[in-house]
Amino acid sequence: MTFGATPRRILPPVEGTMALFGIQYDIYRLYAAGFSIAALAAFFLFLNYTKIGTWMRAVRHDRETATAMGIPAKLVYVMTFAVGFALAGFGGVVAAPITTVDFRGGVDLLPVCFIAVIVGGLGNLPGTAAAAILLALMEGIIQSVANPTIARISSLVLMSAVLLLRPQGLFKGFAK
Amino acid sequence: MSEAILRTVNLTKKFGGLTATDNLSLNLPGGRLQAIIGPNGAGKTTLFNLISGLLKPDSGRVFFRDRDITGLRPHEISRLGIKRTMQIKSVFNQLSVTENLWITRQASQRVLHPFRPASRDAATRERVDQTLEQIGMTALAHRIAGTLSYGDIAMLEIGMALISDPQLLLLDEPICGMSPAETERAVAKIRELARRIDIIIIEHDMEVVFGIADDITVLAQGAVLVTGSPDEISNNERVREAYLGRPEDEDYLEEAVNA
């Protein structure tokens, strides 16, 4: 049975470990990192160098003007939704062997994703990626010195601080 | 009465690389209808935004009747009696004309009673009816504001500025977008109001400005170019330059037109 309420474990396609910085590191995790970087790069190129990507950015900046220029705004929204879905799905597939397969996996991840988007700056793709890495690093570091719940709570408190003090995001970059 | 109703001292506001307001010092006496004109980008609306508290200046001060209002929040400035209309007409679109006026009147009171029904307030009801008559919109009292014509929305905005007994009225291009008939009506109204209330008006329509203003201040590139009476301004060479460019530019234009 493929679906169902119980979480399931999946074996990674590439097993084994390799020595890295003095510890044994899962090879698959390196592959996962590679896939993610490739996907992000591809999306970045798509967004900035293809016609549809430019349409997306145009509609985001000023929907009315974009429509006046002949861009089908509604279609763009649908495509954006689809691309977002696809990226999330891809992320899930890549992450599956590392975490467990659980239909509720998204619920815990969602707030952190929103926070990464806001801390990185809305509409700022490199900023979001940087923010996500920063958040993950922060949580990881805190987790190694304190228990997981405290780690969670501290990173959430830090996120609130950013939201309150600098809602436009920590990174200036390609946005607007 | 010639005390300064509004005074700014070295008011400066920059947006990134753009200096919208450049060390602007104004001294506008009360009791006279003041007009502020200038070409696009001169910083007129920015000035209003700085006065009404929607923007904070980078440096400089704003005085309302010798009271320093620099840095006060918009609702505090409104409570002092400074009311304004916006360049892009802005009312409460989903509410009716009456409700717009009602809420404006009640907002100027210090405390909003959370449990007494708003409609019971007889004093407010009277004032709303009065204002509706003043602006000539009694027939439209129950129309939803978002469905009104542009000229009517502008009139409603003026009504909202009036209903809370303003000490100073800032009108930002009130005529913009009105039909000739609506313009006549609005100009007559403004002239009548100017007899009782201090008004500062930003306007592009020169006929209107020269018709009703007592004093005109010309802004260009965020600073005062010249101040004076309508006659002085209409004959001023530098004002003409600021709007129309230099005579050499006129030849350039002619060439382009004939090409």
Added chain:
Amino acid sequence: MIVFAAFLLTVPWTVPALINSFWVSVIAEILIWSLFAASANLLFGYVGLLSFGQALFFGFGMYGVGIGIDQLGLSFWPAFGLGIAASMAMALVAGVFAVRLTWHYFAIITVVFSLIFYFLAVSMKWLTGGDDGINFALPPTFSFGSTQWSFADPNFQYFFILATVAVCFYLMHLVIGSSLGKAFVAVRENDVRASLIGLNVYLVRLTAFVMAGFLAGVAGALFAFFGRYASASYMFYNISGEGLVWAIVGGAGTLLGPVVGTTLFIIIREVVSTHWEHHSLIVGVLAILAVILAPKGMVGLWRDALDRITASRADRSAPAKLRIES
């Protein structure tokens, strides 16, 4: 409306006769959750603030009662008071920070706040029992001499909940019709214009936030008494999300919209779950359909239908008026 109210008053007798007495508690639960949905509706429908944090205040109300009775040995009314005070205090503290933001920033910070306290509650198992929660004995509500009225009696329980919820809705009705209520709508419609007419937008929003916290807290406290139970799992933001969905599908910005929406979804949940375990699927599909087809909610649809009926009657009687420009 009157019929509906009359029906509600007779539930403990009519419902067991028509269906079965289990449904009396279901209706009591619906009333509690309608109050919760109403708190989300006050913020979203009237002030334009999308809050995913209402579960936080619900939880504080719930735990105020639970901890009050279990650990502090309080009786009914002090515990009730503690729950409400706790949720309002939390709403004030959270609101002071959250209300400084708007739009998606506000929504996200409400999620973040509710997550912070959810994790705190889960980690402080000694106090809160974490996700499993704490059970407690139910003290009587009123006791005069030897007679006692308590929630152990399902009829009393039902009427107490009905009375409390009705009072809260009446208070909401008063506020919405007051000048404060008009200020809410003004701030929602055009916050720049609102500040220019002299409204302190921040204070108006904060007031609404604390009021909504009060409503959610009362709902939480009632829920604790209802179930003799308090659990951190009700503080997670998906509970806030459910309240919002119920309010929006029922009709955001209307007084009874939340009641309609909550009733609809909980009845579906109860009816379908006896036959099929995936009732959430229906809930999801319904929510999507409702948002696409009836953006003003059920109450909105109802009002539009009424308007159309009265308009067609009016058209037939009055001739069209011309507006002449003078």
